[in-house]
Amino acid sequence: MAKELNLLGKCKVYLGERWLYIMKLFEQGEPQEPLGRDHTHLKQLIHNCLTSKIKTYHYVLPTQLLCKSVDPSLDAHSLQVAYGKPGAFDARTIAHKVIVPFDQANYRVLGGSPEPYVSKPLRCPAVTAQYREQQRQRSDWDDLIQVLDAVENANDEIFTGQVFDQVLFEIHKLLADVVVTYPTPNRVSLHSTYQLVERYLSEKSGGDRIEAVCTALFQIIGERFNIFDEVRREKVNAADASSGMVADIECWLDGKIVLLVEVKDRSLTLTQLDAKLDIARSRKISEILFIAEQGKEQTEEKVITARVSSEFTSGQNIYVANFFDFSLGVLILFGETGRVDFLDRVGKELDRVNSPISHRRAWANLLKQV
Numbered sequence: 627m628a629k630e631l632n633l634l635g636k637c638k639v640y641l642g643e644r645w646l647y648i649m650k651l652f653e654q655g656e657p658q659e660p661l662g663r664d665h666t667h668l669k670q671l672i673h674n675c676l677t678s679k680i681k682t683y684h685y686v687l688p689t690q691l692l693c694k695s696v697d698p699s700l701d702a703h704s705l706q707v708a709y710g711k712p713g714a715f716d717a718r719t720i721a722h723k724v725i726v727p728f729d730q731a732n733y734r735v736l737g738g739s740p741e742p743y744v745s746k747p748l749r750c751p752a753v754t755a756q757y758r759e760q761q762r763q764r765s766d767w768d769d770l771i772q773v774l775d776a777v778e779n780a781n782d783e784i785f786t787g788q789v790f791d792q793v794l795f796e797i798h799k800l801l802a803d804v805v806v807t808y809p810t811p812n813r814v815s816l817h818s819t820y821q822l823v824e825r826y827l828s829e830k831s832g833g834d835r836i837e838a839v840c841t842a843l844f845q846i847i848g849e850r851f852n853i854f855d856e857v858r859r860e861k862v863n864a865a866d867a868s869s870g871m872v873a874d875i876e877c878w879l880d881g882k883i884v885l886l887v888e889v890k891d892r893s894l895t896l897t898q899l900d901a902k903l904d905i906a907r908s909r910k911i912s913e914i915l916f917i918a919e920q921g922k923e924q925t926e927e928k929v930i931t932a933r934v935s936s937e938f939t940s941g942q943n944i945y946v947a948n949f950f951d952f953s954l955g956v957l958i959l960f961g962e963t964g965r966v967d968f969l970d971r972v973g974k975e976l977d978r979v980n981s982p983i984s985h986r987r988a989w990a991n992l993l994k995q996v
Contacts, residue, residue: 633715636696637724644787645728648794653832653982660791668776669792671769676796678766681737682745685729686753686770688736688797689721689743691777691790698783701752702774705743709751718743732983733804735797801983808973808989810966811996816957819965820950822992827919827949829988830891833874834981836949837889840917841875842971843953844887850964854879861979872905873914885913893920894946896930903942916946969993 651657661669675687693715694702701713708714721743729736742748750757753770761767777786814822827836841859848854856878860871875887888902894916906914922930934944957965973993976986 633693633697634719634723637692637720640696641692641724641728644791644794648791648798649982649984651795652798653834653984655832657795660788660795665792668773668789669796671773672789672793673796674766674769675773676736676793676800678763678769680747680761680763680766681739682742682747683763683766683770684736685721685725685739685742686748687773687793688728689717689725690753690774691786691793692724693717693720694777695783695786695790698786702777702786703752703754703771705748705753706751711752714751732797732801733806733987735800735804798983802980804983806973806977806983806986806990808970809993810970810973811993812966813962814965814969814996815962816965818996819957819969822969822996823953824950826989826992827891831982831985833889833891835985835988836891836917836919837874838975838979838981838985839972840887840889840949842968842975843949843956844875844877845971845975846960846964846968847956848877849967850960853877854884859975859979872909872911873902883909883911885915886911887915887917890916890918890920892918893923894918894930895923896926896933899930899933899944903937903944906942912941912943914942914944915952916944917949917952918946919948921948922946969996 648657659669672687676684678684690702690704693700699713700715701709701711703709704711704714705717706714707716722741725736726740726742729738739745747761747763747767750760753767753774755768755771758764758767773789777789780786823839827839829835837859841857844854845857848857854877858871858876858878859874872883873886874889876883877885877887886902886906888898890898899916902914902916906912921927930946934946937944957968960968973986973989976989
């Protein structure tokens with residue numbers, strides 16, 4: 627019993643650490659898979675197992691490989707101590723007390739089963755060919771066996787960890803198709819709106835969160851005041867040039883860009899200002915707004931201010947503000963219904979560009995607290 631409790635605790639910690647690592651990979655954009663190109667077949671098997679028609683199978687690889695990663699002496703095939711071979715152990719406790727809560731915390735991406743290891747497919751001592759005939763989806767059972775065989779045959783702790791990380795990697799990819807419900811309140815004050823957005827933006831996201839919030843704000847501005855008929859934005863990790871965009875956010879009216887909005891979750895540098903000015907001049911766009919959360923780069927503040935002033939004489943209107951200074955008057959003019967629309971639009975924008983699940987979930991959780 628003591629050994630089982632020790633395994634349980636270690637599994638909880640290890641899963642938390644590896645899941646955090648995988649989430650950070652995705653937040654950085656275009657993450658590299660834990661398993662390389664020489665493991666293409668194994669990666670396909672893992673995907674097959676996690677998307678099997680038999681929901682119970684979705685829990686097998688996360689459970690078995692988690693246990694094997696924490697304690698290399700265990701046999702990844704084992705479901706019950708009754709397996710009787712060296713490394714046999716009872717995997718049900720880990721499945722129900724570690725993997726099931728993980729599944730519930732991540733929108734039931736594995737299927738939402740409360741006790742998968744007591745279901746009929748896993749009422750056997752081990753995931754081996756010996757118990758193939760009692761399975762309804764035998765080809766999927768074979769896929770599970772192949773993955774576990776690969777780990778056991780390699781008998782290498784580093785490889786086991788990589789395979790487990792690949793499982794988590796595939797789970798995170800599946801989260802992209804999970805629908806997040808945003809419980810937008812029916813009423814919201816200016817103070818509550820500010821607090822919610824401030825808490826949301828307090829966590830760094832490589833610009834994704836602040837871009838979503840800004841895009842939502844300008845979309846509502848366009849609708850409420852009829853000064854834009856379209857507000858465009860691409861995914862945060864898409865280069866402006868490759869996407870055809872000339873800024874992070876483009877505000878259009880009557881087929882023309884009337885305002886460029888460049889969003890910085892840090893400070894604005896002179897290099898960034900000049901780069902955007904060149905593009906704006908070439909496109910005959912006179913209005914440029916920089917939403918810089920930390921204002922102008924401190925060491926360049928005087929020269930940036932001077933550049934903004936000098937550009938006015940040549941027909942370029944450049945504005946620099948942080949989100950909260952810029953949005954205060956706007957959110958007041960929106961009124962309560964406009965603020966509700968704004969909060970609702972943030973969630974829609976996060977979904978539209980398929981933002982990382984951590985950002986979408988964070989927004990949903992904050993809305994629940996309003």
